[in-house]
Amino acid sequence: MAEFKSDIQIARAANKKPIMEIGNKLGIPTEHLLPYGHDKAKVSAEFIKSVQGNKDGKLILVTAINPTPAGEGKTTTTVGLGDGLNRIGKKAMVCIREASLGPNFGIKGGAAGGGYAQVVPMEDMNLHFTGDFxxxxxxxxxxxxxxxxxxxxxxxxxxxxxxxxxxxxxxxxxxxxxxxxxxxxxxxxxxxxxxxxxxxxxxxxxxxxxxxxxxxxxxxxxxxxxxxxxxxxxxxxxxxxxxxxxxxxLLKDAIQPNLVQTLENNPAFVHGGPFANIAHGCNSVVATTTALKLADYVVTEAGFGADLGAEKFFDIKCRKAGLQPAAAVIVATVRALKMNGGVKKDDLGKENVDAVIKGCPNLGRHIENVKQFGVPAVVAINHFGTDTDAEIQAVKDYVKQQGADAILCRHWADGSAGIEELAHKIVEIAESGQSQFAPLYPDDMKLFDKIDTIVKRIYRGSEAVADKSVRDQLHQWEQQGYGNLPVCMAKTQYSFSTDPNLRGAPTGHVVPVREVRLSAGAGFVVAICGEIMTMPGLPKTPASERIFLNEEGFIEGLF
CATH class of the missing domain: 3.30.1510.10 (Domain 2, N(10)-formyltetrahydrofolate synthetase)
Structure with missing residues (x-):
């Protein structure tokens, strides 16, 4: 049996190439790369401007079911799929977000992927990186x-x-x-x-x-x-x-995308990092649009479940930037589906096909939601060693009933070799021109109606409710000329409802909007729902307690 290696051990052993060599793969001249050490660099504004006449590649979104403590692996799948597309002969790039220090030292962990589907330098990415934050x-x-x-x-x-x-x-x-x-x-x-x-x-x-x-x-x-x-x-x-x-x-350097590489030496932009539960949850428009000019396929992610990240990717980022996604991947794990089916975390290693089937409606809801935007979806089953054949087959059978395909992916353990099937499927969908993308609501819909539309069509709630003061504030902003803005829902990532403990696919719940904030510069209205906080707290035992420098000067416990 092969020795288990942690993400940080795998990342530390990576055979990285000089960042100038990675840039050369994309046709970026050395003088347009601003190096931060040997393994990361910013791309100059002059170069970005020079490629605007290039034809766009295909944009692939990676999203997921609602997160659980069992893990889903959205970033890992994003990185793995980028490597997989390169493996089958496509020129592909990955676009992901930078990590926030708060969750790294709290509970959530880093944002560089995992196993043999990572972006490196992982330690730098999860700490100060290039100073953008x-x-x-x-x-x-x-x-x-x-x-x-x-x-x-x-x-x-x-x-x-x-x-x-x-x-x-x-x-x-x-x-x-x-x-x-x-x-x-x-x-x-x-x-x-x-x-x-x-x-x-x-x-x-x-x-x-x-x-x-x-x-x-x-x-x-x-x-x-x-x-x-x-x-x-x-x-x-x-x-x-x-x-x-x-x-x-102060932001003149920060707006330039950061170029790094995957473990398989494929190019990746890592830039920006808004959370999807309290912001719009996507990497920068500059990074995504530049990548589309440099690669045939661009694989990007949107934070948390598709009810948050994917909805905001479609309704805010794609609407504002004029992006046309060709396909979407919805990541799920057998473990997380069992948790949605009522299994406790300590019991996830035991086969339980009934619990998988019971938890699948959460996945089904996300498939339906992505399709509402006119974007074809495929499910990636992110493989864990404890998954059984019967459990995997139960997921495939369920997804087939939803009119989609579920593909088992082993990229965490095997890198690009473990995700070839999904890469081929994504090429098939993207090249077919199936996608007929359109946002969920029109620009000229009233602001509260936009909120209510998301609640009913994405969360499957009965209605959004708000005090008169909130409705009056929205009406005032409409009078001031902000009525055409999209809305950015701030709510718990753990459920379709505002109750983080309500798993599965609930319906008929009320979504209370307790506060609204106008982000006139960003170009959206934030609706703060339920008990969501815009400043998180640390858990009783924060991850920082396990992070230290060992005797050789290496970081331990980061991931």
Missing amino acids: HAITTAHNLLSALIDNHIYWGNELGIDTRRVAWRRVMDMNDRALRQIVASLGGVANGYPREAGFDITVASEVMAILCLATDLKDLEKRLGDIIVAYRRDKSPVFARDLKADGAMAV
Whole structure:
């Protein structure tokens, strides 16, 4: 029996090629790669501009069932499929998000894939990488400082300190900072007011970086951020504080995509990292659109289950960037389906075909939902060693009844060799031109109706409900010209409902919208549902307790 190796051990043993060689595969000249060490580089804006006339490749989305503690492997499958497409002779690229430090030191772990389907350098990716998140944090908090400074020096703009909408951010899980009082300590420290922190990945600056098309568009969007309101409820913009120029300066390198490689030395862009449960959950438009000009196939992912990540990928990212996805892969594991069927985590290693069948409706719901967007879907069964033939066959039979195919994938253990069948299937679907993509709702639908449409058609709830103050706020934004924006649902990733413990495929539930936020720069309205938090907390035993440097100076416990 082969010795088990952890993700970090596999990544550390990778035979990486110099990043200039990876760039050469894509036709990127050395002078247009800005190296961060030997194994990662940013791609210059000049080069990105130069390839805009190229024909687009095929865009493949990888999404999944609702996450469970049993694991699904969405990023692992994204990386594996990219390698698999290259293995069968296609020129393919992977586009994924950067990792947030908060979950790495909390509970969720990294975002570089796993086993023999990883992007490297894994340790760098899961820590500071090229500093993009730090730049976003700093740009965001510069704006925060400018708001309070403006109020301190006379408040010429007439900001109502009770209606400052711009919170601060940090890239760490810290529940103590969710709600704070700032500027205590006397006259020299300003005017005390209630404030709070979100995690950096929930920042509108992160969303803007991921949706902007270039530096000029980035600066305009930064200027469009609404930071506060006056007593007459008229908005105050970041450009009113003359913040947009300095913020763009801080982000001038961060907007350039990061080029790295898979374990099989295939190119990957890793850029941006909004969470899909509290933001739009996709890597940057710049990275995706550039990859489409450089490769025949681009495999990207959207965070968490298809009810969150895929819906936002289709309704926000594709709508805004004019993207036309050719196919979607829905990742599921036998283990996770058994958990949806009521099996406890400690019992997942035992064969239980009945529980698999009982849990399959969650997968079926996601298949139906993806098809609602006109995008053909195939299921990837991410293989675990404890899966039995009978359990795997039960999943295949169920998916066949839903009018789709389920393909067993062994990329975690075997790399590209374990995912060839799925690669061939994706080529068949993409080349057939089956996809007839269209967003779920039109731009001109009322904002609350957009929320209600997602609740009914994606979550299968009976209705969205909100207090009069929330509905009035949406109506006011419509009056101000923001009614054509898409909505970004912030809710638990664990369920179609707002109850994280309600697994499977529930129907008829009510989805309460407790708050709405206007991200005018990013170009969407956030609807915060149920008890979801925009600043996570750490678990009782955080992952950070197991992370350290060993005697050789290597990182242990990261993944």
